[in-house]
Amino acid sequence: MKGLFVSPSPHRATNMSTAKIMLMVIIALLPSAAAGCIFFGPRAAAVLAVCVISCVVFEALSRIVMKREQTVSDLSAIVTGLLLGMNLPATIPFYIAVIGSFIAIVIVKQLFGGIGQNFANPAIAARIVLMLSFTPQMSNWVKPYWYSNAVDAETSATPLAAQWLNYTENGSSFKMAPFTLSEMFWGETGGCIGETCAAMLILGGLFLIITKVISAATPVAFIGSFALLTFIYTGSLTETAYDVLAGGLLIGAFFMATDYATTPITTKGKIIFGIGCGLITFIIRTFGSFPEGVSFSILLMNLLTPYIDRLTKTSPFGAKKPVKAEKN
Amino acid sequence: MNKLNGIHLNHNKGTKKCETTDFPLPKTLVIPMSQHMGAPCDCLVKKGDEVTVGQKIGDTGAFMSAPIHSPASGTVADVIDYLLPNGAVCKAAVIETDGNQTVCPDINPPEITDRQSFIAAVRESGLTGLGGAGFPTHIKLNYDAVKTPIDTLIINAAECEPYITSDYRELMERTTDVIEGILLVQKYLGIPLCKVCIENNKPDAIELMKSKTADIKSIEILTLPSAYPQGAEKVIVYSATGRIVAEGELPSNQGVMVMNVSTVAEIYRYTQTGMPLITRRITVDGDAVTKNAGNYFVPIGTKVSEILEYCGAEEAKKVLYGGPMMGLCLYDTDQPVLKNNNAILAFKEGSLPKTTACIRCGRCVRTCPFELMPVMIEKAYNAKDVEELKRLKVTLCMNCGCCSYACPAHRPLAEINQLAKALIPRK
CATH class of the missing domain: 3.40.50.11540 (NADH-ubiquinone oxidoreductase 51kDa subunit)
Incomplete structure (x- = not known):
């Protein structure tokens, strides 16, 4: 009999695929995205839509221009779009969102070779570029939509910005910003679309950990080290909880610091990465001139990832250490 | 003691309850003179010779070797050059069976004292x-x-x-x-x-x-x-x-x-x-098998096509010697059953899912029983970086296939490990 299919072993493959992993991440992001849309209204949904659509379009266009195989179907552009949108305030002008998508997909991701090849998390890099280039628009926060009961949303500070102002104006010590911990947990605060609702972010993060899409090592190390440092510095559990729930820490720890391409491979590496993120976030938030440091911390650790990978190689089962040649 | 990594597979042991029966003696047997690691045997019979059950038909003086015996009585129809599944060529005796199964007179229980x-x-x-x-x-x-x-x-x-x-x-x-x-x-x-x-x-x-x-x-x-x-x-x-x-x-x-x-x-x-190894118990299974899936005592040298016919698997697109994780593909169903076979599996679907770009998820590292890093081995292999491959200990890879199995991008990592091993000069 001829026409047999011949291939090297194994002849079985997991039914997991890149697209399925991305789909799981999208599912995990949806509760917090939905919470953002409820709190910040249809404008937030529109921002998310603009980001997702422009990311997908940029991905498709860059592949066409570069004459590479089309990769839109792996859904990674949707994840990037969603993450970027969730990291923007609901008031952001649409053209800025489109610029952000261009930076994320074209410059950070595709110019470096597409999925798996980028050195930095596209959504984080784009957010940082936007934050530095369009500072006023990027920090135009509104109070949650239904909360203010007004059609024109009232401006509000984010928990961290409020705290930071408090700190810089009073100069001496932390003072609680005008949000309760319960408001912070459920997300009834000012902030980026997808970062405020801690409950839904934790839910999504747990979903990814349970389905083994991400390892718990990074978020635990990130949040843990940040919380520990904050507690040592402030000596107050309430303030520590406030700081953990505030800003982009949870979305960063669960969804951005766990990006495969830009974070270390081994568990040891992930722990180092997480601790590094926690440390840098703490330093920027406490001593820096920005109220928020999560994005910077992840970007900086992204840059260190190749080195962490080199230093945290596994030691294979039964491998013998190379005998060092004697010096002459 | 740490548990070694690995993967969980569907057992698919549908033939568990199938008691082993004798496979009907085929008319022709093809018996390659190299059926295992080590030196091939010299063919001790020539065209036209009569052979009996258990008669030694291949042997060599080389250290790493084992003799080969005839599973049937009959006539040597030919001695041919045979392309082994591993790509090497060796002699093979083609035996026309006579159906009498006359036992070789030399077959006696061995005397063992020490x-x-x-x-x-x-x-x-x-x-x-x-x-x-x-x-x-x-x-x-x-x-x-x-x-x-x-x-x-x-x-x-x-x-x-x-x-x-x-x-x-x-x-x-x-x-x-x-x-x-x-x-x-x-x-x-x-x-x-x-x-x-x-x-x-x-x-x-x-x-x-x-x-x-x-x-x-x-x-x-x-x-x-x-x-x-x-x-x-x-x-x-x-x-x-x-x-x-x-x-x-x-x-x-x-x-x-x-x-x-x-x-x-x-x-x-x-x-x-005193009867040498001349038959193997073979599990015949796989989704292309339409009837008689089960366990058989198959004379070594039986063409796999006879087994497929007996089990209604003529439509198979992929036929394996051995299991789906480490088994070897047949390039032609006229290839015979060898000493080290324990299964013939026939599948309807031949191809595996399409390969996409590595996303560095690390599943290959987490599933490797020996904690190798296939993701890095692939990079070092593409760069032909032999020193790095040595540092990554690719020679420890046993080709179990866990990495390829687990890869969501369906990259042929186990295959690359084997190619990478070949780059490292042997001492």
């Missing part, structure tokens, strides 16, 4: 490891008892590959042969302890072995978790004893010897009858 005569008898039986690798058994038994004394004999009955149930059937149908075989090896080689390792998906085999060995102090039955690749040599040594067979070492360096359960039973049968 270690040397025992090992010599095992060599004459033509026995090679029946688990798949096909290492000549007499060489394994002939270890240096002074330099590397062995205290534990490990009987590998893990059968961690999906579909295959031939070792399980050996345990169920020929329990006494297995136990007697173990006792023989222990007696002549002076190995005080034997651990029979069975995966926990075969509870009835574990029960049976436990009850039959209840009075034998030197034999212990171990239940291992069902996890692929539990039956790999280094993995089973670690699971059974906690000892690590390090880079460049053989199990004997750690005082253990691993034997497949069917091999050890075959030793006993040979000592009783």
Whole structure:
């Protein structure tokens, strides 16, 4: 009999695929995205839509221009779009969102070779570029939509910005910003679309950990080290909880610091990465001139990832250490 | 003791309950003179010769070898050049069977008095490891008892590959042969302890072995978790004893010897009858098999096409020697059953999912039983960086296939590991 299919072993493959992993991440992001849309209204949904659509379009266009195989179907552009949108305030002008998508997909991701090849998390890099280039628009926060009961949303500070102002104006010590911990947990605060609702972010993060899409090592190390440092510095559990729930820490720890391409491979590496993120976030938030440091911390650790990978190689089962040649 | 990594597979052991029956003797047998690791045999017969059952038709003076015997009586129709599944070419005897199955007059139970005569008898039986690798058994038994004394004999009955149930059937149908075989090896080689390792998906085999060995102090039955690749040599040594067979070492360096359960039973049968290894128990299964899936005693040299026809699997797109994880693809169904085969699997679907870009998810690293880093090996291989490949210890890879299996981008990582190994010059 001829026409047999011949291939090297194994002849079985997991039914997991890149697209399925991305789909799981999208599912995990949806509760917090939905919470953002409820709190910040249809404008937030529109921002998310603009980001997702422009990311997908940029991905498709860059592949066409570069004459590479089309990769839109792996859904990674949707994840990037969603993450970027969730990291923007609901008031952001649409053209800025489109610029952000261009930076994320074209410059950070595709110019470096597409999925798996980028050195930095596209959504984080784009957010940082936007934050530095369009500072006023990027920090135009509104109070949650239904909360203010007004059609024109009232401006509000984010928990961290409020705290930071408090700190810089009073100069001496932390003072609680005008949000309760319960408001912070459920997300009834000012902030980026997808970062405020801690409950839904934790839910999504747990979903990814349970389905083994991400390892718990990074978020635990990130949040843990940040919380520990904050507690040592402030000596107050309430303030520590406030700081953990505030800003982009949870979305960063669960969804951005766990990006495969830009974070270390081994568990040891992930722990180092997480601790590094926690440390840098703490330093920027406490001593820096920005109220928020999560994005910077992840970007900086992204840059260190190749080195962490080199230093945290596994030691294979039964491998013998190379005998060092004697010096002459 | 840490658990080694691995993967969980669907067992697909649908032929578990199928008692082994004799496969009808085919009209033609093709018997390659190289059926295992080591030197090929010289063909001792020529065109036109009459042969009988059990007659030696291939042998060589080389150290790493085992003789080959005729499974049937009949006439040598031809001696041909044969392309082996591994790409090498060797001689093969084509035997037209006469159906009489006249037994060779030389077949007598061997006289065994000591270690040397025992090992010599095992060599004459033509026995090679029946688990798949096909290492000549007499060489394994002939270890240096002074330099590397062995205290534990490990009987590998893990059968961690999906579909295959031939070792399980050996345990169920020929329990006494297995136990007697173990006792023989222990007696002549002076190995005080034997651990029979069975995966926990075969509870009835574990029960049976436990009850039959209840009075034998030197034999212990171990239940291992069902996890692929539990039956790999280094993995089973670690699971059974906690000892690590390090880079460049053989199990004997750690005082253990691993034997497949069917091999050890075959030793006993040979000592009783003097009939060498001429048939194999084969599991025939797979989704292309439409009838008669089960276990068969198949004469070595039977063309796989005969088995496929018997089992209604002519439409198969992919046919394997062995299991779906480490099995070898047939390029032509006229290829024969060899000594180290334990299964013929036929599948309707040949191709695997399309390969996409690596996303660095690390699943290959997390599933590798030896904690290698296929993701980095692939990069180093593409860069032809031999030093880096050495640092990554690619030579430890046993090609179990966990990395390729687990890769969501469906990259052929196990294959790349083998190609990478070939780049490293042998000392």
